[in-house]
Amino acid sequence: METELLKKAVPPLLGWYRIHKRELPWREGRTPYSALVAELMLQQTRVEAVKERFTSFLRRFPTAEALASAGEDEVLKEWEGLGYYSRARNLHAAAKIIAKEGFPRTWYGVRALPGVGDYTAGAVSSIALGLPEPAVDGNVVRILARLFADEETDSPALRKKYAESLRAVFPPETADFTEALMELGAIVCVPNGSPLCGECPWNKLCRAHLAGEEENYPVRAEKRARRVEILNVYVLRCGGKYAIGKRGKGLLAGLWEFPNEPADRAAPTPLGAKGVLATKTAKHIFTHVEWRMTGYLLETEETDPRFVWATADEIREKYAIPSAFRAFTEWVK
Numbered sequence: 001m002e003t004e005l006l007k008k009a010v011p012p013l014l015g016w017y018r019i020h021k022r023e024l025p026w027r028e029g030r031t032p033y034s035a036l037v038a039e040l041m042l043q044q045t046r047v048e049a050v051k052e053r054f055t056s057f058l059r060r061f062p063t064a065e066a067l068a069s070a071g072e073d074e075v076l077k078e079w080e081g082l083g084y085y086s087r088a089r090n091l092h093a094a095a096k097i098i099a100k101e102g103f104p105r106t107w108y109g110v111r112a113l114p115g116v117g118d119y120t121a122g123a124v125s126s127i128a129l130g131l132p133e134p135a136v137d138g139n140v141v142r143i144l145a146r147l148f149a150d151e152e153t154d155s156p157a158l159r160k161k162y163a164e165s166l167r168a169v170f171p172p173e174t175a176d177f178t179e180a181l182m183e184l185g186a187i188v189c190v191p192n193g194s195p196l197c198g199e200c201p202w203n204k205l206c207r208a209h210l211a212g213e214e215e216n217y218p219v220r221a222e223k224r225a226r227r228v229e230i231l232n233v234y235v236l237r238c239g240g241k242y243a244i245g246k247r248g249k250g251l252l253a254g255l256w257e258f259p260n261e262p263a264d265r266a267a268p269t270p271l272g273a274k275g276v277l278a279t280k281t282a283k284h285i286f287t288h289v290e291w292r293m294t295g296y297l298l299e300t301e302e303t304d305p306r307f308v309w310a311t312a313d314e315i316r317e318k319y320a321i322p323s324a325f326r327a328f329t330e331w332v333k
């Protein structure tokens, strides 16, 4: 069913692309090498920034051979402004392979070049080699998730599924198809704010749009709600020493802590205290748990043998008390 919908979506997409595609320097006089340079530059850098650097890079290193014979410093210098220099090193290494063995003719060959992942291999194969190989990144996931009103969240499995769907409908115009998908995601079916459905070639097909729910796709991975634990924390003081104990299994296991207990009891455990000197509340957020704590600074007459009793200096120097208890460590002076 999705294949049928996607089949119907190909002709309007190609028609739209031919009219609306942006003029970008890497779309002129393309060679497999220049396509590889462009795709590597575009991996982590905005189109506008790549536009500035691509032309001068290609002028300086017009072929894989020219790039292969350059020194690394020269290459890095020419990459300046694009960041993520490992891409430049990978491109340089790829150029050396290409200069020696020729440009690969298959997706697997392109994929084997340094710095090339599935997406870049698909892009270069379809754009420069005429192979029906899809390039699925977050943009393509977004537009297809909206087209299909797909409830699945983005994942490697979903990208694989979309790659299969695209492979099944690939038209002979392989470069235009891949670039049209990218272009639609870049200028119409945009990620933030509202997609420009009025200008979209898919607005009569797109299930998310027809349901008025464009913004709900792709479905975001739900953040797991944090469990809230409410605790009483006791800073017990006796003759200049403070009670601490070692945590058992679970969160912060093996670290030192002030005595504490879930605050679901009718009244806090007295722990032999003469009186409460101070109280304060504090919160600490872990990835999956949130502690809401009420701390009590208590003076006791005896040192309860269930705890280790340490001076303030010893606690500072010897015992690792996690920052979750920082609000109460301030009482230890």
Ligand code: SF4
Residues within 6 Å of the ligand: 143, 146, 147, 188, 189, 190, 195, 196, 197, 198, 200, 201, 202, 203, 204, 206, 207, 208, 209, 214
């Ligand atoms: S109709 Fe709207 S939501 Fe659907 S693909 Fe087009 S721009 Fe995206």
